[in-house]
Amino acid sequence: MANVIVIAVIAGILAIPVWKIVHDKKRNIRCTSCSACPLNEGCSLEKQK
Amino acid sequence: MKIALAGNPNSGKTTLFNSLSGKIEHVGNWPGVTVERKEGRIRKALTDRNEYMAIVDLPGAYSMSPYTEEESITREFVQTENPDVILNVVDATNLSRSLFFTTQLLELGIPVVVALNKADLISKRGIVLDAFQLSERLSCPVIETVATSGGVGRGLIDLVDALRQVEGTKQKKVLSVNVSDAHSKQEAVELEKKRYEKVNEIVASVERRAVSSHKQTLQDTIDRVVAHKWLGIPIFVGIIYLVFSISQAWVGPFLADIFVSWIDAFYAWVEGLLPETVSPVLSALLLDGIIGGVGALIGFLPLIMVLFFSLAILEDVGYMARVAVVMDRFFKKIGLSGKSIIPMIVSTGCAIPGIMATRTIRNVRQRRTTAMLSPFMPCGAKLPIIALFSGIFFADASWVGTSMYLLAIAVVIVSGLIIRKITGDTSQSYFIMELPEYRIPSIKRATVSMLHRGKAFIVKAGTIILVCNAIVHILQTFTWDFSVVLENAPETSILATLASPLAFIFIPLGFGIWQFAAAAVTGFIAKENVVGTLAVTFAVTNFISVDELALVADGSQVMNVFGIGSVAALSYLVFNLFTPPCFAAIGAMNAELESKKWLFGAIGYQLATGYVLSFFVYQVGTLITTGSLGGGFIGGLIAISVFAGFIIYLINRPKGSVILSKRVHMEA
Numbered sequence: 001m002a003n004v005i006v007i008a009v010i011a012g013i014l015a016i017p018v019w020k021i022v023h024d025k026k027r028n029i030r031c032t033s034c035s036a037c038p039l040n041e042g043c044s045l046e047k048q049k
Numbered sequence: 050m051k052i053a054l055a056g057n058p059n060s061g062k063t064t065l066f067n068s069l070s071g072k073i074e075h076v077g078n079w080p081g082v083t084v085e086r087k088e089g090r091i092r093k094a095l096t097d098r099n100e101y102m103a104i105v106d107l108p109g110a111y112s113m114s115p116y117t118e119e120e121s122i123t124r125e126f127v128q129t130e131n132p133d134v135i136l137n138v139v140d141a142t143n144l145s146r147s148l149f150f151t152t153q154l155l156e157l158g159i160p161v162v163v164a165l166n167k168a169d170l171i172s173k174r175g176i177v178l179d180a181f182q183l184s185e186r187l188s189c190p191v192i193e194t195v196a197t198s199g200g201v202g203r204g205l206i207d208l209v210d211a212l213r214q215v216e217g218t219k220q221k222k223v224l225s226v227n228v229s230d231a232h233s234k235q236e237a238v239e240l241e242k243k244r245y246e247k248v249n250e251i252v253a254s255v256e257r258r259a260v261s262s263h264k265q266t267l268q269d270t271i272d273r274v275v276a277h278k279w280l281g282i283p284i285f286v287g288i289i290y291l292v293f294s295i296s297q298a299w300v301g302p303f304l305a306d307i308f309v310s311w312i313d314a315f316y317a318w319v320e321g322l323l324p325e326t327v328s329p330v331l332s333a334l335l336l337d338g339i340i341g342g343v344g345a346l347i348g349f350l351p352l353i354m355v356l357f358f359s360l361a362i363l364e365d366v367g368y369m370a371r372v373a374v375v376m377d378r379f380f381k382k383i384g385l386s387g388k389s390i391i392p393m394i395v396s397t398g399c400a401i402p403g404i405m406a407t408r409t410i411r412n413v414r415q416r417r418t419t420a421m422l423s424p425f426m427p428c429g430a431k432l433p434i435i436a437l438f439s440g441i442f443f444a445d446a447s448w449v450g451t452s453m454y455l456l457a458i459a460v461v462i463v464s465g466l467i468i469r470k471i472t473g474d475t476s477q478s479y480f481i482m483e484l485p486e487y488r489i490p491s492i493k494r495a496t497v498s499m500l501h502r503g504k505a506f507i508v509k510a511g512t513i514i515l516v517c518n519a520i521v522h523i524l525q526t527f528t529w530d531f532s533v534v535l536e537n538a539p540e541t542s543i544l545a546t547l548a549s550p551l552a553f554i555f556i557p558l559g560f561g562i563w564q565f566a567a568a569a570v571t572g573f574i575a576k577e578n579v580v581g582t583l584a585v586t587f588a589v590t591n592f593i594s595v596d597e598l599a600l601v602a603d604g605s606q607v608m609n610v611f612g613i614g615s616v617a618a619l620s621y622l623v624f625n626l627f628t629p630p631c632f633a634a635i636g637a638m639n640a641e642l643e644s645k646k647w648l649f650g651a652i653g654y655q656l657a658t659g660y661v662l663s664f665f666v667y668q669v670g671t672l673i674t675t676g677s678l679g680g681g682f683i684g685g686l687i688a689i690s691v692f693a694g695f696i697i698y699l700i701n702r703p704k705g706s707v708i709l710s711k712r713v714h715m716e717a
Contacts, residue, residue: 002324006331013339014519017512 050102050216052091053127055154056138057147058109059485061166065138065196066106068205069095095209102212105132111146113153127157134160134212141165141193142174142486144256148248151187156222160215161189164208168193170486177257186251188221190214197491223247268487272371276484281375286455288363293450296356297436304351312344330526330533338522338585343515345584346577349433350506356432357502360397361495367487369394376458377480383465386410386478389419393461396426397454398502400634403428404641414474420641421468421651422461424630425658427453429502430509430576431626437580438622441607442615449619453626460627460658470700509575517571518581525586544586557685558624558660559617559667569624575631587611616670616679620663628659657692664689 056062066072070089091102110123127135135154139147154161163183171178184191190211194204224247274280295301319340323332363369373390380389388410396403403423410416427435427450439449469475524544528534534542540549540563548567555561555569568582583589587610613621629635629652642648664685671679 002326003328003331006323006327006335010331010335010339010519013335014516017515020512021516 050100050134050212051130051132052102052104052212053130053132053135053159054104054106054138055123055127055135055150056109056166057111057140057143057150057483059483060109060138060140060147061196062106062109062138065136065164065166065194066104068196069104069209091209095205100213102209104136110150112150127154127159132159133216134162136162136164136208136212138164138166141167141178142170142176144178145248145252148187148251149244152223152244152248155187155189155220156224158220160218160220161187162208162211162215163187163189163191164194164196164204165191166194166196168204169195175258179255183251183255186254187223223251271487272484275368276371276374278375278378281371285372285375286451288368289454290447290451292356292359292363293447295359296352297439297450298447301352301355301436304355305348308351309344309348312340312348316340316344333526334519334522337588338519339515341588342518342522342581342585343510345589346433346510346514346580347507349436349580350503352436353429353432353506354499354503357398357429358495358499361498362490365488365490365494367485370482370485373480373482374484379462380465381477381480383462384469384475384477385415385418385465386480388478388480389415389422392419392423393426396423396428398429399505400424400426400428400630401637404634404637407641412476412478414469414472414476415478417642417644417647418465418468420638421647421654422464424634424638424655425457425460425464425627427457427626428576428630429506430631433577433580434572434622434625437583438618441611442618449622453622456623456662457626460662464654464658467696467700471696506577509577510581513575514577514581517574517578518585521567521571521582521585555624557667557679557681557688558620558663559671559679560613560621560624561681562612565613565621569621569628572625573629573632575633576625579625583611614674616667616674619670620667623666624659624663626659627655627662629655661689661692 054062054066066087066089069091071092071094072087072089087106089104089106091104096102105126107123107126113124113127126132135157137151137154139151151161151163165178165180165183180191180193192204192208192211194208196205224244275284316336320332320336323335372394376390377386380386389407391409392403392406394403395406400423403426404420407416407420407423410419432450435450435453439446443449521544524547525539525542526534527543528541529543529546539545544567545563548563548570551566551570552561552563555566560566564583564586567586568579571578571582587607589607589610611618630638635648635652638651639648642651668679668682668685671677
């Protein structure tokens with residue numbers, strides 16, 4: 001039973017970043033440096049917002 | 050209402066945009082920070098109604114003539130998107146230069162409001178400016194503003210009122226001079242001259258300067274030293290050394306210690322929660338693979354934040370613009386210009402926006418070369434690798450980080466020269482940049498910049514790095530028949546068998562060990578992975594000592610676990626820093642290079658550069674420290690000879706086959 005709970009916890013921990021990676025990929029987000037970026041609208045991320 | 054925010058570079062447009070919209074777009078104390086337009090909405094505290102006032106921040110421009118990419122964007126927007134009002138930001142301390150563009154904006158027929166920005170500096174400079182008279186002469190409202198002041202900013206409420214009042218009115222022209230009507234170059238020059246005369250006449254009637262512009266100011270005196278062609282270089286080296294000392298030897302480790310104690314406490318807490326009946330494989334995956342791997346990387350967060358804070362201060366004070374001037378001399382010699390330096394400075398944060406910022410460079414060869422070379426600058430993701438290796442092998446020596454920046458600049462210069470020879474394009478560009486005023490840096494701006502970068506670092510560690518560490522841990526836990534790897538046979542794991550052939554290639558570089566090979570490969574997914582993968586594969590969950598206030602917990606012990614010496618460690622550091630950037634940055638290169646030939650050429654060149662530099666560091670370092678060459682010398686020498694031969698062939702190939710070079714010439 002303890003093993004099942006730990007597997008579920010690990011799966012949960014991994015599911016969030018995997019979802020985020022897939023989600024970002026779909027939105028064509030290439031980096032997370034928006035605040036340092038001089039492009040803004042030049043970035044495909046902004047265009048899809 | 051749609052408002053276009055236009056003005057000269059570094060007149061404070063983005064700062065005013067942030068004050069008006071409440072946004073926190075990146076601003077910098079140097080021209081060219083904005084290379085694309087950005088939109089926002091004037092915040093309700095300023096409008097006090099439910100009206101919608103959209104504001105578009107445009108890149109800086111000196112005129113409506115599209116001499117640069119930024120000016121093209123500004124011109125196109127103003128002429129095609131019909132804003133209701135143009136908000137012209139004018140640097141109050143430099144009226145004669147700013148009004149040239151203002152007079153052109155007044156001729157478009159769109160109502161203009163002038164924001165006389167940096168108004169707080171007028172009296173400090175001994176300048177007397179009659180804003181009312183200026184408003185009369187320009188036939189438009191002129192409002193004094195200080196966008197950098199706290200709260201709603203000085204003059205912003207009046208400014209918004211003025212914008213509201215002029216909407217729908219017809220703007221009166223100051224003079225009717227249209228360069229596009231000119232029939233010859235001579236005629237165009239004459240028309241521009243007429244405009245300058247008019248501007249000078251207006252300035253003479255509204256401005257009184259107590260200080261002669263010919264007098265040397267304190268800023269001029271500082272610039273004579275800081276931007277001096279020879280003195281500028283050691284000053285730059287000294288400043289970077291100081292930044293690394295603060296972030297990696299003084300303040301950084303102290304903060305990292307506190308931070309790591311929290312991570313350790315969290316690790317212990319989770320460990321305590323796990324009952325003894327849990328499979329050791331699962332608990333190891335959770336504790337060492339996920340928490341340990343991410344924790345090892347997150348431990349470096351305070352160091353990185355201190356470094357970013359220091360760099361933001363340097364930018365805000367106006368120093369980075371001087372670096373561009375100092376470097377311009379070298380860049381010109383290799384066929385690039387000072388404009389190429391801006392993407393490279395941006396790349397010290399992240400290579401992706403740096404590569405994208407190259408699109409302001411008009412010359413195709415220069416643009417592609419800059420996009421190809423910008424990733425050599427150590428980005429934020431590479432800093433944990435620098436911190437880790439300088440901490441373990443060089444006792445937190447600040448010279449390691451400093452030398453990586455200097456090596457990056459040297460690599461950029463040599464590579465620029467090689468690419469210039471290969472393409473055969475000898476065209477030169479000239480870089481003109483107005484040096485911004487030195488100013489007292491804003492702690493708030495630097496803190497905001499640091500927090501944003503820190504957040505980006507945490508998000509990355511919690512997503513891509515976490516997943517990669519988990520995969521790496523699983524791959525090294527199991528053999529190909531999915532049985533658990535025996536404790537005394539780690540080389541039977543899936544990861545070890547995949548990485549071992551690569552490790553063979555790295556023998557001439559001094560780190561022919563499968564763990565290092567695996568970390569170098571995962572580094573292509575994200576450079577932070579190098580630290581995470583090393584932590585997972587060597588089962589070191591804490592690189593920072595809580596007891597010793599040191600960057601690396603018992604450095605000698607970790608060194609023993611790694612099984613390499615300091616020369617090989619430096620070689621590994623160089624390899625990770627100068628091989629191709631992460632996949633995301635390669636994607637950005639693909640978009641900006643617009644040529645598969647250049648893309649694959651760039652990746653191949655970057656791989657070869659990392660290998661060659663690493664080879665020389667290891668072999669020469671080993672020769673100096675031990676008196677004999679390192680292992681795999683002959684094999685490495687053959688690989689390097691092949692690369693050198695290929696470069697020589699590309700440089701000397703017959704003119705007829707220089708398709709790439711021809712195309713570059715045509716496009717340029």
